Amino acid sequence: MDVAALVADDLPDAAELTFEEKLAELNRTVMRHPLNREILYKTLAFCAEERPLREAEDFIAALPQFERATQNQFYMLMSLVRSYGLDMIERDEEGNRVLPEQKEGLSEDEVDDLVAEISFKSTDVGDWFVDYNKPSARLVDLLHLVPERTDTYIELLEFVEAAPRPYGQIEELLLGRSALQTVIDGRVETMQPSVFVDKLERAGALVWKEGWTLTEEGREFLEDLKVNGQA
Incomplete structure (x- = not known):
């Protein structure tokens, strides 16, 4: 199957879109599914170097977030290609890139014989998005968005640093905190503790792994806070 041709049929000509338009499409793709969001981000970062299909799929499958993903590895890779975050690269047996003009006039079987390997590499749009x-x-x-909640976010990071925590323990830790109070349409409302978990997960600091725990990035961030006397 000529996968590159199928992808090209789905896409507007990239030359017709501005960088900002392609970036907006990539942002929509990554942010569309909360359970896939961090996987897609990490995949873009992983593909800063060209990665063969199998290596990229294995990387995605090994992510702790993949346990709750709603799409398989290949679908996620192709969604990033369709949204201008990744280039899909076809190579022949000798490792040379197969160009579209080389496939002109070939049957599907002949294209399959020509293309020995598919790989992926982030585009300029993907690189910018990752950075x-x-x-x-x-x-x-997140920590500066509502300053009165900063200490609670940090305490929660420290709480899950000690050990993976089920949601019930986090709920018990945060219930009754003034940081859960918010004003909606002039009325004081109480947020669920899950809001803090969700926001830290969306920021890339928490992951579910037999309990809520710190990601590598979350752990590094907390260490930096400690070094700077903020935690």
């Missing part, structure tokens, strides 16, 4: 959305930057934004 802009680094977990450390997302966490800084």
